[in-house]
Amino acid sequence: MSDKITFMIDGVEVQAQPGQTIMVAADAAGIYIPRLCAHKDLAPFGSCRVCTVLVNGRPQSACTQPAAEGIMVENNTKKMTKMRANLIEMLLVEGNHYCPYCEKSGNCELQALAYRFGVMVPKYPFMFPNRDVDASHPDILIDRNRCVLCARCVRASRDLDGKNVFQFVGRGPEKRVEVNANARLADTNADVTDKAVDICPVGALLRKRVGFEVPIGKRLYDSKPIGSDIEAQKGA
Amino acid sequence: MPTTDKTKRIVIEPVTRVEGHGKVTILLDEKSKVKQARLHIVEFRGFERFIQGRPFWEIPVMVQRLCGICPVSHHLAAAKAMDRIVGGENLTPTAEKMRLLMHHGQFLQSHALHFFHLCSPDLLFGFDADVAIRNVIGVAAKYPELAVQGVMMRKYGQEVIKVTAGKKIHGTGAIPGGINKNLSIAERDELLRDIDQMIEWGKSAVKIAKDYTVENLEKLAPFGSFDSNHLSIIRSDGAYDIYDGGLRAIDFEGNKIFDHVDNQVYNDYIAEEVRPWSYMKFPFIKSIGPENGWYRVGPLARVNNADYFDSPLAEAERKEFMAVTNDKPNNITMAYHWARMIEMMHSIEKIKELLNDTDLQGTDLVVKGDRREETVGIIEAPRGTLFHHYKVDKNDQITMGNLIVSTTSNNEPMNRAVQKVAEDHLSGVEITEGLLNHVEVAIRAYDPCLSCATHAMGQMPLVVELFDCEGNLLDKKQK
Structure with missing residues (x-):
């Protein structure tokens, strides 16, 4: 019996190790499945749903769903692209994402996804939530206006830094990232060297006073769309 | 809008061929004499409030969204202010010269836009020429070479901004304490290729403005004119400067x-x-x-205030300009255009000088020193002196912002100009579209950036309504 699993993504044969997720196998094959909460250094979480694919016709999150022999995965199809664009639009209107003056612009995964999936002007009404900024820490800034609740910081602080600085509180529309302290980020043991600080896909968790140091043209997604690094693996 | 007394009210809303949204109301008495004329700024800006709580390093990029025509002014005024917050106001030569290059690029594009696109139709065809040709399309049809020069000069200025700020509009070049990029050799050579053409076109643009003003001096001298104080920044040796210097104010006699x-x-x-x-x-x-303490800002005030220009072509033109008023300050509203073209000439000369300066290829881009919590950045925007004043708390958040933009300083002068033109040209005569355009011509001389003085959005059709003294709508024209 072979130790490889073989399955299909959009008609292309892909191989996976037993236990590997669809996303990990796709990455190795140079097939980009978009994602926001998933990160290579963190365990799968499955919260943002941007990586949703159809597995034998059923929606599943590719970051959590293990690959299985013979499954048929739909990823880069018109239907899935439209659904992902809708998801991205909802994330954009739910927060206060002002790309024109956001220092993460050009390096932001949400913005890059919006460009890749052709989201120019959301069709949903902006919700303009009233969210706050925690600038109490000398070196780290939390801007909840831009948080997409991906939990990367929560997981990185817990699993990579061993600190539990961040946590979610509240439910539904009231859900927000809080710090594991009674008051503000300055009251925690968060440090600028923590892995959690740089893991935010948007501009919600930032190193202070970095701002716009990287000029336009040199930013991560200025010249190539998000996912290009994975697609470059194809045939490698 | 009905009036309560025996007056007529004429409304020009919005004023066209200016940046942003404003309206003019003219009240006529029973004998159709102008009783009052005002330029209203009808929308609300609000930037001072919504920058509160934002981190200070974000402000130079954020506040430039006040305007799409001269965002570089706000970008640099805020950056100058934030330099002081990080104790980095003594910039490296590379940082300072990159910012200067950006600023002169902006003066070139903004002045070209204003003169060629917005105002030349009035000067070339006459204030009350047929409205069907009194526009930039009309200029392109009758004076194609001139129209191309205007467009290409503006484009060149925008390219200068792109290589210094990263984008033609709303870039990110200036950061607290410096700049985020230098000028590559390739970028420099690309700009050097066309600079001599720009100098030639700059000379011809000054000539057009000069000849027009001198030939029509008798008509233009009283047009919307009045004596005023003049304010600008000035270099420590009295030279014209648009980036840095102390404040100078003179009265109408100098x-x-x-x-x-x-x-x-x-x-x-x-x-x-x-x-x-x-x-x-x-x-x-x-x-x-x-x-009596109100003052003019912008090209007229700056040329009046300057002891000299540190570039030869502009300095020669300044001398000719000042000779018209026997070296006393020029208080002629329509002389703004001539002064503006002298400034554009200067900016082109400075761009050439800077492009040949190897400091622009330096790699020492940012300096920082002792932290401050209150700061003021003042710069000359194309339309005049621009004040940015901020307070920043120990958490790096803005707690106070006050912006005095150029058009705000020119508020009283523009209202005086509107009043004067209305009194001189609209009293006791049948009011036509061409006559109403005279009011707009006076406003356009100031190059008002109404969008940055307030806030603008949406379509801007011109609506003129004429009411009788009972408040009944007599006539309404829209274009």
């Missing part, structure tokens, strides 16, 4: 009211008055008071 005033204490010299009928404030020189 007597100095104050000179080389430290930017950080502008509040001791300038105050702002609020009037109930406009969202725009009325700044004035404190020592003179609100009644």
